[in-house]
Amino acid sequence: MRGNTVFPGLLVMSSISLSLYNRFTQKKEVFSPNNPDRVTMYVCGPTVYGPIHMGNGRSVVVFDVLFRVLRYLFSKVTYVRNITDVDDKINAQAKMLEISISDLTKQTTAQFHQDIEALHVLPVTVEPKATQHIPHMIAVIQALLDKGMAYISQGHVLFDVLKDSCYGALSGAHAEEILAGARVEIAPYKRNPQDFVLWKPVAEDDQEFWSSPWGDGRPGWHTECAAMSREYLGVSFDIHGGGADLLFPHHENENAQSRNAWGVSCPVKHWVHNGMLMIDGQKMSKSLGNVLLLKDALTQYSGSVIRWALLSSHYRHTLDWSASLLHQATQCVESVNRVLELPWDGKLCVDADILAYLCDDLNTPGALNSLHLLAKRALHDPDWVPAVHTCAQFLGIHGASICLTQEARDKIEKLVKEREYARGEKNFQYADELRKELENLGIVLEDNAQGTIWHKRV
Ligand SMILES: [Zn+2]
Structure with a gap:
């Protein structure tokens, strides 16, 4: 396989194409990149104010599988997943812990890396930090002001939603729903309630702010991703991913900015969203006290078991996290691990069924079920051992968790x-x-x- 370290030496199976559900067209489509020699994907990364929960973990793992499939099918894939290190939640948390924002975001980012590495998530190509791209965000805002799509009011810069006739096209929200659904705060500086903030003026107790042509302040969250995707992937790229909870308003607002700032009708070819994660049939929420942190789950289960459980439902469906799900995942991983302990000559062998499942809108339940069946077969027939090794590795399921300390990571x-x-x-x-x-x-x-x-x- 070209340029691929997951399956070195394997030939690309050019006859296989990837089909992906596109939230924009609401159809499953054959994935055809703008440039097959450079596939581009942007996924919204964490806001680093605290350790990630299992729902965040699901999104990271789903897009890691998509990255692996893309790397298998195409010679080069640029995968950008940002770190949001400027946000109201970060300010509030730093204040509560009485630490500096940079200490908080540094610690939280290190924890994030540690958590996802334990789930065998591959490093992304670029991991831009929002605070290192403030001039890029200022450029997006300036372009929107120049085009008359934004306005300045009381130190804020706001996007004028009513001027954008395509607003709502991605999420399917109509003007009234946008108003009702967004539960927007009626603020005196807004022309219309649905307008969203691109630049926010510095508040009295803000630890961190930047200067801009509109005064000191900081960018809005939606502007961060519009600026960073443009910087690393260009004005039009192949895949934009994230959790379904980001569809509105975050992705709708990102899309509105990119379209209008750069004058492109379709900045993203495929919008891909993963479904939510429930805990024992209930929504995970602070008020219910059932927020499951990934780092806590990793003290009880191996990265492979958690990864298996996260991939055991189709990514677009809701996943119900429960003791029985983990019990089942543990049994499956154990049967795969028994085969992984058997001698293997290093010969690589991709199972066509597993590949076909993954290429069919990332049908990971089908792929995992096939791997489980292969493992059962391999315990009786060593001819199947290479296929289990290859496919387990491809899916990121393997015995030992590879966890690097921050010290080791810094050295590397x-x-x-x-x-x-x-x-x-x-x-x-x-x-x-x-x-x-x-x-x-x-x-x-x-x-x-x-x-x-x-x-x-x-
Ligand atoms: Zn984003």
Whole structure:
């Protein structure tokens, strides 16, 4: 497979195409990227004010599977998942804990990485932080002001929703529903209640703010993703993902900004949303006291068991998290692990059924069921062992959890950057030495136009 470290050496099965449900057209469509030589995907990442819960974990795992499938089918995939490190929730939490915003976001980001690595999630190509892209956000807002789609009022810059005739097309919300559904706060600085904030003026007790042509303040959340996707993927890209709870208003507002700021009718080809996660049939909420943090679940179950449970329902459906789901997932992972302990000559063998399930709008329940059946077969017939190894690895199901400490991660990142610098300086001998050093640490490197991405060998 071209440029793919998940299944090195395998040939791309060009006859297989991926079908994906597109929320915009509300149809399952054959995925055809703008440029097959560079597939582009943006997924909304976490707001780093605290550890992620199982619902966030589901979204990360679903899009990790999609990333793996895309990497299998296409030569190059650029996957951007942002870190939202400027937000009201972050300000409130830092104040409550009496720590600086940067300490809070640093700690929370490290926890996020640790949690998702335990679920065998591959590193993304680019992980932009909102605070490092404020000038890009200012550029989006300026472009909207220049086009008459935004206005300044009492230190705020707001998007003028009524001026956008396509507003609501993505989420299917109509003007009245937008008003009712969004439960928008009627604010004196808004021309119309449904208008959303692009730039917010600094408040008296704000720890962190930036200067802009409209005064000191900070960007609105919806502007962050519009700016960062544009920066790394261009004005039009292939897939935008996120949880179904982000469809309105976040994605609708992101889409409205991108369309109007850059004058493109369709900034995103496929909008992909994963369904929600319930706990024992109930919505997860602070008021019910049933918020399940991923880090807490990982003290009881292995990353593979949690990953299996998260993928055991189709991504578009609601997933009900329960003891019986975990019991079932544990049994399935154990049967796969029994095969993974058997000797294997390293021969790779993709199971066509599993691939077909995954290419059919990411039918992970079908793929996991096939893997479970393969594992049962392999226990009696060693001919099936390579297929179990290959497919378990592809789906991110394997025995040991690969958890890196922040210290190890910092060391690796330092070496990777040093190597990139050496390559830039054409000091290839030193770059090779650094590659070897990283290899000895079990790190696999992948060089691409954006730089180098790395992951721990599985
Ligand atoms: Zn977003």
